[in-house]
Amino acid sequence: DGGITQSPKYLFRKEGQNVTLSCEQNLNHDAMYWYRQDPGQGLRLIYYSQIVNDFQKGDIAEGYSVSREKKESFPLTVTSAQKNPTAFYLCASSMRGSYEQFFGPGTRLTVL
Amino acid sequence: AQSVTQLGSHVSVSEGALVLLRCNYSSSVPPYLFWYVQYPNQGLQLLLKYTTGATLVKGINGFEAEFKKSETSFHLTKPSAHMSDAAEYFCAVSVGGGGFKTIFGAGTRLFVKA
Numbered sequence: 114d115g116g117i118t119q120s121p122k123y124l125f126r127k128e129g130q131n132v133t134l135s136c137e138q139n140l141n142h143d144a145m146y147w148y149r150q151d152p153g154q155g156l157r158l159i160y161y162s163q164i165v166n167d168f169q170k171g172d173i174a175e176g177y178s179v180s181r182e183k184k185e186s187f188p189l190t191v192t193s194a195q196k197n198p199t200a201f202y203l204c205a206s207s208m209r210g211s212y213e214q215f216f217g218p219g220t221r222l223t224v225l
Numbered sequence: 226a227q228s229v230t231q232l233g234s235h236v237s238v239s240e241g242a243l244v245l246l247r248c249n250y251s252s253s254v255p256p257y258l259f260w261y262v263q264y265p266n267q268g269l270q271l272l273l274k275y276t277t278g279a280t281l282v283k284g285i286n287g288f289e290a291e292f293k294k295s296e297t298s299f300h301l302t303k304p305s306a307h308m309s310d311a312a313e314y315f316c317a318v319s320v321g322g323g324g325f326k327t328i329f330g331a332g333t334r335l336f337v338k339a
Protein backbone atom coordinates (compact mmCIF):
# COMPACT_ATOMS: atom_id res chain seq x y z
CA ASP A 114 0.00 0.00 0.00
CA GLY A 115 1.22 3.48 -0.84
CA GLY A 116 1.53 6.01 1.90
CA ILE A 117 3.66 8.08 4.21
CA THR A 118 5.45 6.70 7.23
CA GLN A 119 6.87 8.67 10.12
CA SER A 120 9.07 7.34 12.84
CA PRO A 121 9.19 7.18 15.70
CA LYS A 122 5.61 7.78 16.84
CA TYR A 123 6.75 9.10 20.23
CA LEU A 124 10.12 10.72 20.91
CA PHE A 125 11.60 12.08 24.09
CA ARG A 126 14.58 14.39 24.11
CA LYS A 127 16.61 16.14 26.73
CA GLU A 128 17.13 19.86 26.43
CA GLY A 129 20.17 20.74 24.37
CA GLN A 130 20.03 17.65 22.18
CA ASN A 131 19.37 17.53 18.48
CA VAL A 132 16.86 14.96 17.25
CA THR A 133 15.90 13.77 13.76
CA LEU A 134 12.39 12.80 12.73
CA SER A 135 11.99 10.43 9.84
CA CYS A 136 9.52 10.80 6.96
CA GLU A 137 9.32 8.38 4.04
CA GLN A 138 6.79 8.20 1.22
CA ASN A 139 6.24 5.68 -1.56
CA LEU A 140 3.60 7.68 -3.41
CA ASN A 141 6.12 8.99 -5.96
CA HIS A 142 5.20 12.52 -4.94
CA ASP A 143 7.53 15.35 -5.81
CA ALA A 144 6.64 17.72 -2.99
CA MET A 145 7.05 17.08 0.72
CA TYR A 146 6.27 19.21 3.74
CA TRP A 147 6.84 19.39 7.49
CA TYR A 148 4.25 20.93 9.78
CA ARG A 149 4.17 21.58 13.47
CA GLN A 150 0.87 21.23 15.32
CA ASP A 151 0.16 22.81 18.68
CA PRO A 152 -3.21 22.74 20.46
CA GLY A 153 -5.56 25.42 19.15
CA GLN A 154 -3.14 26.66 16.49
CA GLY A 155 -3.75 24.43 13.54
CA LEU A 156 -0.80 23.45 11.38
CA ARG A 157 2.19 25.68 10.78
CA LEU A 158 4.61 25.05 7.92
CA ILE A 159 8.23 24.47 8.91
CA TYR A 160 9.91 23.49 5.65
CA TYR A 161 8.87 22.25 2.24
CA SER A 162 10.61 20.68 -0.71
CA GLN A 163 9.37 20.59 -4.28
CA ILE A 164 12.20 18.53 -5.77
CA VAL A 165 15.21 16.53 -4.66
CA ASN A 166 18.14 18.57 -3.34
CA ASP A 167 16.00 21.67 -2.95
CA PHE A 168 13.95 22.95 -0.03
CA GLN A 169 12.57 26.22 1.29
CA LYS A 170 11.79 27.65 4.70
CA GLY A 171 8.20 27.85 5.78
CA ASP A 172 6.68 30.14 8.37
CA ILE A 173 8.50 28.77 11.43
CA ALA A 174 11.85 27.37 10.21
CA GLU A 175 14.03 28.76 13.01
CA GLY A 176 15.61 25.97 15.03
CA TYR A 177 14.88 23.31 12.41
CA SER A 178 16.78 21.85 9.48
CA VAL A 179 15.93 19.41 6.68
CA SER A 180 17.52 17.53 3.79
CA ARG A 181 16.09 16.05 0.61
CA GLU A 182 18.68 13.69 -0.82
CA LYS A 183 16.11 11.20 -2.10
CA LYS A 184 12.64 11.72 -3.52
CA GLU A 185 11.18 9.34 -0.97
CA SER A 186 12.74 10.84 2.15
CA PHE A 187 12.51 14.21 3.90
CA PRO A 188 13.97 14.02 7.44
CA LEU A 189 13.54 16.89 9.87
CA THR A 190 16.13 17.74 12.52
CA VAL A 191 14.99 19.65 15.57
CA THR A 192 18.05 21.43 16.86
CA SER A 193 18.87 22.71 20.31
CA ALA A 194 18.20 26.22 18.95
CA GLN A 195 14.48 25.51 18.83
CA LYS A 196 13.23 27.12 22.02
CA ASN A 197 9.97 25.24 22.43
CA PRO A 198 10.18 21.98 20.49
CA THR A 199 7.53 19.97 22.31
CA ALA A 200 4.79 19.46 19.73
CA PHE A 201 3.18 17.06 17.28
CA TYR A 202 5.04 16.98 13.95
CA LEU A 203 3.33 16.02 10.71
CA CYS A 204 4.92 15.18 7.39
CA ALA A 205 2.94 15.46 4.17
CA SER A 206 3.43 15.05 0.46
CA SER A 207 1.68 16.06 -2.75
CA MET A 208 1.88 15.48 -6.47
CA ARG A 209 3.48 18.18 -8.58
CA GLY A 210 0.98 20.96 -9.20
CA SER A 211 -1.58 19.53 -6.79
CA TYR A 212 -2.82 21.25 -3.67
CA GLU A 213 -4.10 18.08 -2.05
CA GLN A 214 -1.73 16.86 0.61
CA PHE A 215 -1.35 13.37 2.01
CA PHE A 216 -0.28 13.15 5.64
CA GLY A 217 1.75 10.74 7.68
CA PRO A 218 0.63 9.56 11.16
CA GLY A 219 2.80 12.11 12.98
CA THR A 220 5.55 12.09 15.60
CA ARG A 221 4.94 13.47 19.07
CA LEU A 222 8.12 15.04 20.41
CA THR A 223 8.47 15.80 24.09
CA VAL A 224 11.44 17.66 25.51
CA LEU A 225 12.22 16.73 29.08
CA ALA B 226 -2.68 37.18 1.81
CA GLN B 227 -5.11 34.37 2.42
CA SER B 228 -6.44 33.32 5.78
CA VAL B 229 -8.88 30.83 7.24
CA THR B 230 -11.19 31.27 10.20
CA GLN B 231 -13.03 28.37 11.77
CA LEU B 232 -15.85 29.54 14.00
CA GLY B 233 -15.93 27.58 17.22
CA SER B 234 -13.00 25.61 18.56
CA HIS B 235 -15.44 23.05 19.98
CA VAL B 236 -18.82 21.86 18.68
CA SER B 237 -21.02 19.34 20.44
CA VAL B 238 -23.95 17.53 18.83
CA SER B 239 -26.13 14.58 19.72
CA GLU B 240 -25.92 11.37 17.73
CA GLY B 241 -28.28 11.65 14.75
CA ALA B 242 -28.29 15.45 14.78
CA LEU B 243 -27.06 17.76 12.04
CA VAL B 244 -23.37 18.56 12.02
CA LEU B 245 -22.39 22.08 10.93
CA LEU B 246 -18.79 23.23 11.11
CA ARG B 247 -18.14 26.76 9.92
CA CYS B 248 -15.24 27.99 7.83
CA ASN B 249 -14.66 31.42 6.34
CA TYR B 250 -11.69 32.31 4.20
CA SER B 251 -10.00 35.37 2.86
CA SER B 252 -8.37 35.30 -0.54
CA SER B 253 -7.72 37.82 -3.29
CA VAL B 254 -7.86 35.13 -5.99
CA PRO B 255 -10.13 32.11 -6.51
CA PRO B 256 -9.16 29.62 -3.84
CA TYR B 257 -8.95 25.88 -3.61
CA LEU B 258 -10.68 24.80 -0.42
CA PHE B 259 -10.31 21.68 1.67
CA TRP B 260 -11.66 19.97 4.75
CA TYR B 261 -9.45 17.49 6.58
CA VAL B 262 -10.28 15.28 9.56
CA GLN B 263 -7.86 14.24 12.29
CA TYR B 264 -8.45 11.48 14.82
CA PRO B 265 -6.44 11.57 18.08
CA ASN B 266 -2.71 11.13 17.60
CA GLN B 267 -3.07 10.54 13.87
CA GLY B 268 -2.36 12.46 10.70
CA LEU B 269 -4.89 14.40 8.66
CA GLN B 270 -7.15 12.73 6.14
CA LEU B 271 -8.84 14.57 3.29
CA LEU B 272 -12.63 14.71 3.64
CA LEU B 273 -13.42 16.76 0.56
CA LYS B 274 -12.11 19.52 -1.67
CA TYR B 275 -13.36 22.30 -3.90
CA THR B 276 -11.28 23.32 -6.91
CA THR B 277 -13.60 24.47 -9.68
CA GLY B 278 -17.06 23.62 -11.00
CA ALA B 279 -19.96 22.54 -8.81
CA THR B 280 -20.05 24.50 -5.60
CA LEU B 281 -21.64 21.70 -3.55
CA VAL B 282 -18.96 19.14 -2.90
CA LYS B 283 -19.54 15.69 -1.48
CA GLY B 284 -16.88 13.89 0.46
CA ILE B 285 -16.30 10.72 2.41
CA ASN B 286 -18.34 9.50 5.38
CA GLY B 287 -21.46 11.44 4.31
CA PHE B 288 -19.95 14.91 4.65
CA GLU B 289 -20.48 17.71 2.18
CA ALA B 290 -19.58 21.38 1.90
CA GLU B 291 -20.77 24.29 -0.17
CA PHE B 292 -18.53 26.97 -1.58
CA LYS B 293 -20.26 30.34 -1.33
CA LYS B 294 -18.14 32.99 -2.95
CA SER B 295 -20.40 35.88 -1.91
CA GLU B 296 -20.08 34.85 1.72
CA THR B 297 -16.45 33.64 1.45
CA SER B 298 -17.55 30.52 3.25
CA PHE B 299 -17.03 26.77 2.95
CA HIS B 300 -19.07 25.25 5.76
CA LEU B 301 -18.98 21.50 6.37
CA THR B 302 -22.21 19.61 7.02
CA LYS B 303 -23.46 16.12 7.66
CA PRO B 304 -27.18 15.39 8.07
CA SER B 305 -26.86 12.85 10.87
CA ALA B 306 -23.92 12.63 13.25
CA HIS B 307 -22.43 9.30 14.23
CA MET B 308 -20.27 8.57 17.23
CA SER B 309 -17.38 7.80 14.88
CA ASP B 310 -17.48 11.39 13.59
CA ALA B 311 -15.93 12.64 16.82
CA ALA B 312 -12.60 14.12 15.74
CA GLU B 313 -10.91 17.41 14.92
CA TYR B 314 -11.71 19.05 11.61
CA PHE B 315 -9.51 21.48 9.73
CA CYS B 316 -10.49 23.83 6.94
CA ALA B 317 -7.70 24.83 4.56
CA VAL B 318 -7.25 27.21 1.63
CA SER B 319 -4.71 27.16 -1.20
CA VAL B 320 -4.15 29.85 -3.78
CA GLY B 321 -1.92 28.75 -6.59
CA GLY B 322 1.73 27.83 -6.42
CA GLY B 323 1.27 24.37 -5.06
CA GLY B 324 0.70 22.89 -1.65
CA PHE B 325 3.12 25.14 0.16
CA LYS B 326 0.61 27.94 -0.22
CA THR B 327 -1.93 26.04 1.89
CA ILE B 328 -3.14 27.77 5.03
CA PHE B 329 -4.92 25.73 7.69
CA GLY B 330 -7.52 26.93 10.13
CA ALA B 331 -7.08 26.42 13.86
CA GLY B 332 -9.41 23.42 13.85
CA THR B 333 -12.80 22.55 15.34
CA ARG B 334 -13.14 19.63 17.67
CA LEU B 335 -16.43 17.80 17.21
CA PHE B 336 -17.97 15.96 20.14
CA VAL B 337 -20.85 13.54 19.55
CA LYS B 338 -23.10 12.69 22.48
CA ALA B 339 -24.98 9.41 22.70
